[in-house]
Amino acid sequence: MNKAVPVADLLGVDAQHLQLKLVYGKQQLKNRYINNYRIQKPGLALAGFADHIHGGRVQVLGNTELSYLWTLKPEERFESISHLCKRGVCCFIVTKNLHIPKELLEAVKSHNVPLLKTHLPSSDAIQGIMLYLEEQLAPETHQHGVFMDIFGIGVLITGRSGIGKSECAIELIKRGHRLVADDAVHFRKIQEYLEGQSSGILRYHMEVRGLGILNIKDMFGVTAIRQRKKLELVVEFTDWNPDASYDRLGLDNLTVEILKLEVPKIILPISAGRNMAVIVEVAARNHLLKIMGYDSAKEFSDRLLHSINPNAERTHPYRDIDDIIRRKRVE
The missing domain is CATH 3.40.1390.20 (HprK N-terminal domain-like)
Incomplete structure (x- = not known):
């Protein structure tokens, strides 16, 4: 309606x-x-x-x-x-x-x-x-997760309850990044982008299991929070599955649809010893490079294809790189 x-x-x-x-x-x-x-x-x-x-x-x-x-x-x-x-x-x-x-x-x-x-x-x-x-009049919806401003990139961290989203967000805040919203993130479609903010009483607050509700503004200062931010990247935390296949080259280009808009998505498996805050930070840096026109994964696959076949066009479809690597190993 x-x-x-x-x-x-x-x-x-x-x-x-x-x-x-x-x-x-x-x-x-x-x-x-x-x-x-x-x-x-x-x-x-x-x-x-x-x-x-x-x-x-x-x-x-x-x-x-x-x-x-x-x-x-x-x-x-x-x-x-x-x-x-x-x-x-x-x-x-x-x-x-x-x-x-x-x-x-x-x-x-x-x-x-x-x-x-x-x-x-x-x-x-x-x-x-x-x-x-x-x-x-903007269409709106709510998404479960933690919404952060990382290097100016609006990153929504999602995943099952208790997987470690809030702990990752706390570490990111300690590293100088800013919290937009925790738990229930309110998104509105403004023209052709999504803008997220906190929902009412939850503003500036975050829940951390074992500690309870924390006021991030009072604890870390006003530089640790911001009112609203454009959504540019979704990072989904998932439990590590040794039998699952995860993106090794960064060429999958997954997206998630929110209010009929496609948002880039990354799936990050959680395992012991992985510093998820650092990985999410690197994901934001890499996305920022893509926005600026440089895709390291595509550049690498381009060079690899060229080394395999110097006469091949540089614009060879990147999605074929896995098949080429498998055939090369068989040879």
């Missing part, structure tokens, strides 16, 4: 920066909903072509729209706005504190459509409203 924001939220504390004031529609504020963060300026619709008006979008009336309305006769102004209101418009916002024609006010009253205004110019108002609504 698509999310929707009541028009009343535009007058809430979180939207104070928009500096909106209610002109009409107090009783309708909670009954009208915004379901799209995109804004519409209904210039063409005021002239009669309203086929593409979306009722769930905020309709912004700036200098251009009101200047056009003032060129119309009073009855035409009323009819023009009424024509828009009949499309199920959620609300109108007048920018720059422009003078509101009485016919506009009469039309919104006739159709019970909220009317707001701001002293901000249209460009600033549109940008601010879109950013606010984009955050409020």
Whole structure:
């Protein structure tokens, strides 16, 4: 189900920066909903072509729209706005504190459509409203794990309960990295990336078995935490299985789907003596290199393929490297 924001939220504390004031529609504020963060300026619709008006979008009336309305006769102004209101418009916002024609006010009253205004110019108002609504309407989900900021890379550490995620996170914090969230990580889809943060009361806290709940901000200082971070890598801890096959070259390119977005994933087996904090740190460093365009595993396989067959193209499919190594061993 698509999310929707009541028009009343535009007058809430979180939207104070928009500096909106209610002109009409107090009783309708909670009954009208915004379901799209995109804004519409209904210039063409005021002239009669309203086929593409979306009722769930905020309709912004700036200098251009009101200047056009003032060129119309009073009855035409009323009819023009009424024509828009009949499309199920959620609300109108007048920018720059422009003078509101009485016919506009009469039309919104006739159709019970909220009317707001701001002293901000249209460009600033549109940008601010879109950013606010984009955050409020973002699809969201919760993931179990520890979310860390490691070298500027957002890393989600997952795995079964008790496998050692929190202990690894504590060691990473000691090494200078930052905690974003522990246990239940709240993710929102912002455009084409995922942003994670802690869930309410758990913010800044971490559970470590045997020690209980720790306040990381109080214990390690404000430099050990951050409010939110973009998710770029998932590291899954799994119990060591001697019969399982693990990636030895780094060419598997696994991903996990969260809110219909594919996120790179690494599976790290846990065994006695492995310093998982160091390994996760190296995984973050390696991912950072990939973002910068350098993939050490692909570069190595490329050189290996070239040494086996100097005439082979450097762009040989990397997924065939395991088969080539096996055949080479047989020879």
